[in-house]
Amino acid sequence: MSRWEPNARERLVRAAVESFLERGYDDVTVAEITERAGLTKRTFFRHFQDKREVLFAGQDILSGLLADAIAAAPESATPIEAISAALTATEAAMDADRREWAAKVQRVVAGQPDLRERELLKRAKLRGAMASALRARGVPDPAATLAAEIGGLAFTTAFARWVEPANERAFGELAQEALEELVKAAGALG
Amino acid sequence: MSRWEPNARERLVRAAVESFLERGYDDVTVAEITERAGLTKRTFFRHFQDKREVLFAGQDILSGLLADAIAAAPESATPIEAISAALTATEAAMDADRREWAAKVQRVVAGQPDLRERELLKRAKLRGAMASALRARGVPDPAATLAAEIGGLAFTTAFARWVEPANERAFGELAQEALEELVKAAGALG
Numbered sequence: 001m002s003r004w005e006p007n008a009r010e011r012l013v014r015a016a017v018e019s020f021l022e023r024g025y026d027d028v029t030v031a032e033i034t035e036r037a038g039l040t041k042r043t044f045f046r047h048f049q050d051k052r053e054v055l056f057a058g059q060d061i062l063s064g065l066l067a068d069a070i071a072a073a074p075e076s077a078t079p080i081e082a083i084s085a086a087l088t089a090t091e092a093a094m095d096a097d098r099r100e101w102a103a104k105v106q107r108v109v110a111g112q113p114d115l116r117e118r119e120l121l122k123r124a125k126l127r128g129a130m131a132s133a134l135r136a137r138g139v140p141d142p143a144a145t146l147a148a149e150i151g152g153l154a155f156t157t158a159f160a161r162w163v164e165p166a167n168e169r170a171f172g173e174l175a176q177e178a179l180e181e182l183v184k185a186a187g188a189l190g
Numbered sequence: 191m192s193r194w195e196p197n198a199r200e201r202l203v204r205a206a207v208e209s210f211l212e213r214g215y216d217d218v219t220v221a222e223i224t225e226r227a228g229l230t231k232r233t234f235f236r237h238f239q240d241k242r243e244v245l246f247a248g249q250d251i252l253s254g255l256l257a258d259a260i261a262a263a264p265e266s267a268t269p270i271e272a273i274s275a276a277l278t279a280t281e282a283a284m285d286a287d288r289r290e291w292a293a294k295v296q297r298v299v300a301g302q303p304d305l306r307e308r309e310l311l312k313r314a315k316l317r318g319a320m321a322s323a324l325r326a327r328g329v330p331d332p333a334a335t336l337a338a339e340i341g342g343l344a345f346t347t348a349f350a351r352w353v354e355p356a357n358e359r360a361f362g363e364l365a366q367e368a369l370e371e372l373v374k375a376a377g378a379l380g
């Protein structure tokens with residue numbers, strides 16, 4: 001039976017990211033991460049499949065936030081309005097503390113081709129979740145897929161701008177701005 | 191020194207796909223594939239990193255065809271016109287023989303979550319190659335990324351329709367149709 005382990009998931013992510021940055025992703029073992037976090041390997045594997053997954057810990061939560069907000073958007077909302085509501089819904093999770101950690105995770109991911117691949121894949125899945133949520137609202141294809149792709153691009157663009165060292169703007173504001181740019185560019189493509 | 195091995199790559203792909211369909215992807219070894227193809231394991235590993243890569247053998251060629259055609263499009267071409275030229279350029283590779291094999295590969299990929307992930311990743315890279323080719327023409331972001339995403343969606347949509355058993359239309363025609371649908375949907379999103 002497991003002890004009560006407050007914030008185990010969060011502690012494991014932080015221990016892992018600090019270790020990766022200090023000693024390099026390849027050389028860090030799960031044993032090292034758990035020791036640093038003061039938790040057991042069993043706890044680690046209850047939360048994550050492997051050390052790689054630690055870096056993408058927030059993605060499933062994010063995917064759920066986006067899909068739920070799309071489902072909850074007013075019936076009258078257009079696909080892009082539903083995507084806009086979804087981006088706003090993620091803002092609560094994007095505070096200053098998270099920004100600091102996101103920047104660190106990005107530094108680890110940028111240095112490893114297989115981690116960059118994993119990130120691409122996670123992004124594709126996130127867009128897939130948004131497209132499914134739009135289809136469930138009755139948005140037909142290709143509009144559902146396209147709106148989800150634009151939502152995904154808006155998120156990625158805003159995220160990159162948000163974690164830039166000099167940035168002082170809030171995530172939600174950057175996301176809405178990126179979405180507007182993309183919708184305008186989409187309209188101009190025809 | 192290696193013997194001359196005509197069409198080694200093609201023979202390996204066909205032997206692998208037939209074996210995967212007959213005995214299941216997981217149970218087939220590289221040794222079995224090379225035996226069936228009448229080639230050595232050394233030859234196999236000169237062409238492919240592992241048995242998984244055999245299923246995505248055409249993707250690098252495709253990526254090159256798309257990027258080259260974007261680069262070669264007239265200076266006056268809009269991003270979508272360059273994407274349209276790129277889709278047309280792939281048509282030469284999409285004959286009836288390729289269609290039969292593509293349908294088989296798809297049956298293998300559909301049954302394996304890790305192969306479906308690999309496919310998502312390859313698609314993301316293909317879109318990345320198109321976006322880079324557009325940027326090299328001076329198309330700014332987000333238009334370059336967006337046009338490449340639409341090109342990728344047009345390709346994927348056309349491909350799925352092309353391999354349907356009842357389909358009798360050519361790939362190029364399906365691709366242009368899908369592209370038109372997507373551009374129209376993009377214009378309507380704003």
